[in-house]
Amino acid sequence: GGIGQAMADVLLDQYAFDHLFLAARNLEKIPLHLANSPQITCIHFDFDQIESIETGTQTIKDWFKNNQADSSGLDFIVNTLGVLHTDEFQPEKRLESLNMNQLLETYKVNAALPILCIQALLPLCRGKNLTHIVNVSAKVGSIGDNGLGGWYSYRASKSALNMLTKTLSIECKQRKINACVLAIHPGTVKTNLSNPFTNQGQKTSNKRLLEASESACAILKVAFDQTQEQSGTFHSWNGEPLPW
Numbered sequence: 001g002g003i004g005q006a007m008a009d010v011l012l013d014q015y016a017f018d019h020l021f022l023a024a025r026n027l028e029k030i031p032l033h034l035a036n037s038p039q040i041t042c043i044h045f046d047f048d049q050i051e052s053i054e055t056g057t058q059t060i061k062d063w064f065k066n067n068q069a070d071s072s073g074l075d076f077i078v079n080t081l082g083v084l085h086t087d088e089f090q091p092e093k094r095l096e097s098l099n100m101n102q103l104l105e106t107y108k109v110n111a112a113l114p115i116l117c118i119q120a121l122l123p124l125c126r127g128k129n130l131t132h133i134v135n136v137s138a139k140v141g142s143i144g145d146n147g148l149g150g151w152y153s154y155r156a157s158k159s160a161l162n163m164l165t166k167t168l169s170i171e172c173k174q175r176k177i178n179a180c181v182l183a184i185h186p187g188t189v190k191t192n193l194s195n196p197f198t199n200q201g202q203k204t205s206n207k208r209l210l211e212a213s214e215s216a217c218a219i220l221k222v223a224f225d226q227t228q229e230q231s232g233t234f235h236s237w238n239g240e241p242l243p244w
Contacts, residue, residue, distance in 0.1 A: 003136060003186055003219075004080035006212035008034050010220060017075065018067070021060055023117065045120075047113060053120050060124055073127020078134045078219075079114035084154050091151040103153050110157035115164045122177070130178050134223050135165045137183040139236065144243030162234060162244055169232030180231040184222055187237040189215045210237070 004024075011020055012034070020037075023045035024030055035042050041063060043056040064072055084091060089102040114135050125131040140151060141158025162183050169181035187210040210218070218237040226233070234242045 001080060001082070002212040003082075003189060003215055005031060005034070006216035007078060007080060007219070008040070010213060010216045011076075012037065012039060014217075015220070019063060021063075023056060045117065047116055057120055057124065060121075064124075073129070074121060074124045074131055075127065075129045076132050076134075076223075077118060077121055077125070078136065078223075079117055080136050081109055081113050081117075082136065082138075083109040084151075091154055093150045095152070098152055103156075106153035106157045107160060110154070111160040111164060114161060115168070118168065125177065125179060130180060130228060132223050132226070133168070133179055133181045134219065135161055135183050136186050136219065137161050137165070137234065139185040139242060142234070142243050165234075166232050166244070172231065178228065180223075180226050180228050182223055182226060182231070183234040184219050185234075185236045185242060186210075186215045186219055 004022075008020060008022055011017060020040045021043055022030055022034060022040055023043045025044075025046045027035070027042050027044055030042055034040055041059060043059055044052045045056050046052045060074070083106060086105075089099075089105075092098055092102070118133060125133075138154070138158040139145060140155050141162055143159055146155065165181055165183040169179075171177075172179040172181055188208070189210045189212055215237055222235050222237065222239050225239070226235075234244060236242055
């Protein structure tokens with residue numbers, strides 16, 4: 001998606017990682033300039049095809065083995081998965097609009113799949129460096145900040161993602177895993193997810209539309225500014241702490 005591609009571009013251009021692994025359900029959607037980069041390995045991750053998870057994680061293990069990388073572990077994991085609307089459904093404005101399929105599909109994409117991705121990858125985070133783990137959440141998932149209502153499925157799924165993020169941060173501390181686990185709101189970004197609900201070029205004192213590359217840069221800055229002591233916290237793209 002828009003933020004995912006922008007994140008890969010920024011990591012490739014501005015950060016000195018040994019290698020990037022791009023995990024996607026549909027590899028054909030990865031742009032050619034990323035898919036063909038010698039610094040990138042594309043991995044098929046599809047939880048409807050569980051063998052792809054085993055094959056994908058083995059690909060990462062093999063890369064470390066063959067390249068003898070300094071850290072010998074993943075230094076950064078970011079989940080940019082997200083769904084707000086599809087051809088079949090739109091965000092619900094009223095209670096009467098709720099239905100089981102939308103509730104379950106939104107929860108699956110926005111909460112279940114990100115934490116299952118981390119489950120698969122966490123054994124690969126045993127390097128000497130601090131591993132930053134970021135779930136791209138949403139401010140509308142904040143229960144404390146909800147003053148408008150609506151968007152039931154999306155709000156609830158992002159709230160669930162926040163709870164999963166917080167719980168993971170506690171387990172990492174208990175297991176002495178050297179990780180900083182964060183939920184970060186990316187801002188309102190010019191992507192296919194937000195396009196139907198924004199006027200392009202809109203700017204107000206409280207909210208403005210971000211380019212995907214701008215959001216990606218901001219997320220990375222916020223993430224890497226945090227230490228292990230800040231693990232289990234929720235931030236906006238501009239560094240502002242957000243209430244759960």
